Amino acid sequence: MIATIQPSGIQGVIQAPTSKSSMQRACAAALLTKGVTIIKNPGNSNDDRAALGVIRGLGAYVEQLADGSLKITSNGVNPDAGEVNCGESGLGIRMFTPLVALSNKPITINGEGSLLTRPMDFFDTVLPQLGVEIESNKGKLPLKVKGPLKPAAIEVDGSLSSQFLTGLLFAYAASGASDVALAVKDLKSKPYIDLTLQVMKHFGWDVENRNYSAFYFGEAVVDQAHQQPINYTVEGDWSGAAFLLVAGAIAGKITVKGLDVFSTQADKAILQALMSSEADLSVQPEQIEIGPGKLKAFHFNATECPDLFPPLVALAAYCEGKTVIEGATRLTHKESNRALTLQQEFGKMGIQIDLQDDLMIIHGGTGLKGAATHSHHDHRIAMACAVAGLKATGATTIEEAQAINKSYPDFYQHIQQLGAAVQLKESLQQI
Numbered sequence: 001m002i003a004t005i006q007p008s009g010i011q012g013v014i015q016a017p018t019s020k021s022s023m024q025r026a027c028a029a030a031l032l033t034k035g036v037t038i039i040k041n042p043g044n045s046n047d048d049r050a051a052l053g054v055i056r057g058l059g060a061y062v063e064q065l066a067d068g069s070l071k072i073t074s075n076g077v078n079p080d081a082g083e084v085n086c087g088e089s090g091l092g093i094r095m096f097t098p099l100v101a102l103s104n105k106p107i108t109i110n111g112e113g114s115l116l117t118r119p120m121d122f123f124d125t126v127l128p129q130l131g132v133e134i135e136s137n138k139g140k141l142p143l144k145v146k147g148p149l150k151p152a153a154i155e156v157d158g159s160l161s162s163q164f165l166t167g168l169l170f171a172y173a174a175s176g177a178s179d180v181a182l183a184v185k186d187l188k189s190k191p192y193i194d195l196t197l198q199v200m201k202h203f204g205w206d207v208e209n210r211n212y213s214a215f216y217f218g219e220a221v222v223d224q225a226h227q228q229p230i231n232y233t234v235e236g237d238w239s240g241a242a243f244l245l246v247a248g249a250i251a252g253k254i255t256v257k258g259l260d261v262f263s264t265q266a267d268k269a270i271l272q273a274l275m276s277s278e279a280d281l282s283v284q285p286e287q288i289e290i291g292p293g294k295l296k297a298f299h300f301n302a303t304e305c306p307d308l309f310p311p312l313v314a315l316a317a318y319c320e321g322k323t324v325i326e327g328a329t330r331l332t333h334k335e336s337n338r339a340l341t342l343q344q345e346f347g348k349m350g351i352q353i354d355l356q357d358d359l360m361i362i363h364g365g366t367g368l369k370g371a372a373t374h375s376h377h378d379h380r381i382a383m384a385c386a387v388a389g390l391k392a393t394g395a396t397t398i399e400e401a402q403a404i405n406k407s408y409p410d411f412y413q414h415i416q417q418l419g420a421a422v423q424l425k426e427s428l429q430q431i
Contacts, residue, residue: 001400001401001402001424001425001426002397002398002399002401002424002425002426003382003386003397003398003401003412003422003423003424004395004396004397004398004422004423004424004425005370005385005386005389005390005392005395005396005397005398005420005421005422006389006395006421006422006423007370007389007390007391007392007393007394007395007421008251008390008419008420008421009251009252009419010247010248010251010252010254010390010415010418010419010420011252011253011254011418011419012254012255012417012418012419013254013255013256013257013287014244014254014255014256014257014414014417014418015236015256015257015258016236016237016238016240016241016244016256016257016258016259017043017045017236017237017240017241017407017408017410017411017414018041018042018043018044018048018234018235018236018237019043019234019235019236019237019238019239019240019265020043020045020047020048020089020091020237020239020407021091021192021195021237021239021265022195022199022234022235022237022265023039023042023043023048023051023234024047024048024051024089024091024092024095025095025166025195025196025199026039026199026232026234027039027048027051027052027054027055027072028051028055028095028096028099028170029170029199029200029202029203029232030055030060030072030074030203030230030232031055031058031059031060031072031074031076031077031099032074032076032077032099032170032173032174032203033074033203033204033226033230034074034075034076034225034226035073035074035225035226035227035229035230036071036072036073036226036229036230037071037072037074037203037229037230037231037232038065038069038070038071038072038229038230038231038232039069039070039072039232039233039234040069040231040232040233040234041068041069041233041234042068042069042070042234043234043237044409045405045406045407045408045409046087046088046089046405046406046407046409047087047088047089047091047092047406047407049087050085050086050087050088050089050092051086051089051092051096052070053084053085053087054084054085054086054092054096055072055074057079057080057081057083057084057085058077058078058079058080058084058096058099058100058103059074059075059076059077059078059079059080060072060073060074061073061074071229075225076102076174077099077100077102077103077174078103079100079103079105079107081107082105082106082107082108083107083108083109083110083142084096084100084107084108084109084110085109085110085111085112086109086110086111086115087111087112087113087115088111088112088113088114088115088406089111089115089406090115090118090161090163091163091166092111093109093111093115093118093120093141094122094161094163094164094166094167095163095166095167095170096109096167097109097120097123097127097143097145097167098127098149098167098168098170098171099167099170099171099174100145100147101127101130101132101134101145101146101147101148101149101171102147102148102149102171102174102175103146103147103148104146104147104148105146106133106144106145106146107144107145107146108142108143108144108145109141109142109143109144109145110141110142110143111141111142113377114377114378115141116140116141117140118140118141119139119140119160120136120139120140120141120143121136121139122156122157122160122164123136123143123145123164124136124139126154126156126164126168127145127149129152129154130149130150130151130152130154131147131148131149131150131152132145132146132147132148132149133145133146133147134146148175149171149175150175151171151172151175151176151177151180151182151217152180153180153181153182153183154182154183155183155184155185156168156182156183156184156185157184157185157186158184158185158186158187158188159185159186159187159188160188161188161189162187162188162189162190162192162193163192165182165184165187165193165196165215166192166193166196168182169182169193169196169197169200169207169215170196170200172217173200173205173207173217173221176220176221177217177220178217178218178219178220179217179218179219180216180217181210181214181215181216181217182214182215182217183213183214184212184213184214184215185213187212187213188303188304188330189266189304189305189306190212190266190304191264191265191266191268191304191305192265192266193209193212194264195263195264195265195266197209198264199232202230202232203230203232204221205221206218235260235263235265236258236259236260236263237265237407237408238259238263238265238266238267238268238270239265239267239307239308239407240383240407240408240411241256241258241259241270242267242270242308242311243310243311243314243383243384243386243387243408243411244256244414244415244418245270245271245274245288245290245311246270246274246311246312246314246315246387247387247390247415247418247420248279248290248291248292249274249277249279249280249281249290249291249292249293249295249315249318250292250295250314250315250318250387250388250390250391251292251390251391251420252291252292252418252419253280253289253290253291253292254289254290254291254418255287255288255289255290256287256288256290257286257287259288261283261285261288266304266305266307266308267305267307267308269300269302269304269305269308270308270311270312271283271288272300273298273300273308273312273315274290274315276298276299276300277293277295277296277297277298277315277316277319278293278294278295278296279291279292279293279295279315280292280293294320295315295318295319295320295364295365296319296320296321297316297319297320297321297322297323297324297362297364297365298316298319298323299323299324299325299326300312300323300324300325300326301325301326301327302325302326302327302330303326303327303330303358304327305327306327306330306331306338307380309325309327309328309331309338309339309342309360309380310338310342310380310381310383310384311380311383311384311387312325313325313342313346313351313353313360313362313384313388314384314385314387314388316362316364317346317349317351317362317364317368317388318364318365318368318388318391319362319364319365320364320365321364321365322361322362322363322364323361323362323364324359324360324361325359325360325361325362326358326359327358328355328357328358328359328360329357329358338378338380338381339355339360340355341376341378341381342360342381342384343355345373345374345376345381345384345385346362346388348371348372348373349368349369349370349371349373349385349388349389349392349396350366350367350368350369350371351363351364351366351368352366367393368388368389368391368392368393369392369393369394370389370392370393370394370395370396370397371392371396371397372397372399373385373396373397373398373399374398374399374400375398375399375400375401375403376400376403377400377403378403379403379404379405379406379407379408380407381403382398382400382401382403382404383404383408383411385398386398386401386411386412386415386420386422387415390415390420401424412424
């Protein structure tokens with residue numbers, strides 16, 4: 001698909017998308033919980049669908065209720081298939097692999113697209129320490145796993161991604177870990193672990209967080225079916241909403257509803273950047289109002305929230321001066337190498353981006369020109385280019401624009417509702 005964005009002013013009220021971080025964790029918890037779980041406000045992104053596919057393959061029964069909620073009935077991990085597929089979800093593959101390893105049946109774990117190139121050798125090192133047999137493709141997918149996983153006091157490296165730890169925390173709890181601590185060194189993206197622990201507590205697993213260097217499991221949770229359904233409401237997504245908020249800061253006053261300002265989601269930090277840039281921002285309990293101000297360059301540390309780089313670059317492009325964002329080394333193993341991809345695509349629009357070790361420096365305020373850009377099959381790059389195109393001179397096109405389906409399939413529709421001039425057409429390769 002090719003998306004064409006014409007220079008546009010926007011205004012109006014929009015509901016934030018649902019959080020795939022919250023949704024996928026809820027799917028994992030529902031699988032591990034014996035009984036019925038009702039997931040309200042479920043997401044419909046590709047990653048969400050992949051998570052539902054995985055839990056079905058691991059024995060859960062999923063049905064949609066009349067109000068749009070999902071009813072998930074599970075008796076724990078009981079695979080009825082020899083293979084599960086996590087699509088292109090980085091969280092999915094890293095979170096569900098330890099859960100697959102709870103079974104004593106041999107299962108192949110696969111993925112698609114860029115996920116096939118992402119490093120998974122973490123599991124080659126860690127899972128054998130927990131009694132799990134594993135065979136990988138030289139540290140990449142597919143993985144062949146056979147459990148059952150047995151919790152043990154080990155130390156893991158948290159520097160590549162917190163998502164590996166999320167999977168282990170769920171697996172330890174579900175396998176009855178008792179009086180054991182999981183030690184972690186150099187943990188990144190701590191707010192995502194806060195979200196994991198929050199979901200776990202909602203489902204009855206209480207884990208002691210020892211300053212993010214160890215996680216202690218006290219008494220094991222009794223493995224019995226819940227008599228009453230567990231209800232879980234998926235949060236609004238700060239990651240996707242960051243693009244809406246930046247669009248408002250660039251192109252016109254809008255109101256975004258459905259975001260919890262007390263959320264543990266890491267990307268809530270977008271508010272700090274918007275305040276630093278002196279956008280016209282009003283944060284209220286039920287909604288956030290955002291509009292253009294005299295945008296100025298800012299300094300921001302995105303080490304704990306690397307997914308904010310694409311919307312931050314779009315914002316910085318319109319800020320007068322040099323914006324400095326820390327944490328660029330976290331961008332290598334995303335759907336694309338986002339540091340290089342952002343430098344390349346925004347360079348086409350006339351914005352200079354320098355990369356210096358862990359720093360990204362954006363030379364903003366020079367004016368953007370419409371250009372032919374490419375998503376690199378990366379959902380956040382597609383959205384960043386679209387938002388940047390709202391106030392560029394001339395049309396901006398985005399090839400492989402359907403990449404947004406990974407996390408925010410309604411993105412183009414939502415910015416159209418706010419007044420953006422967006423045209424979508426199928427590319428010749430897809431016809």
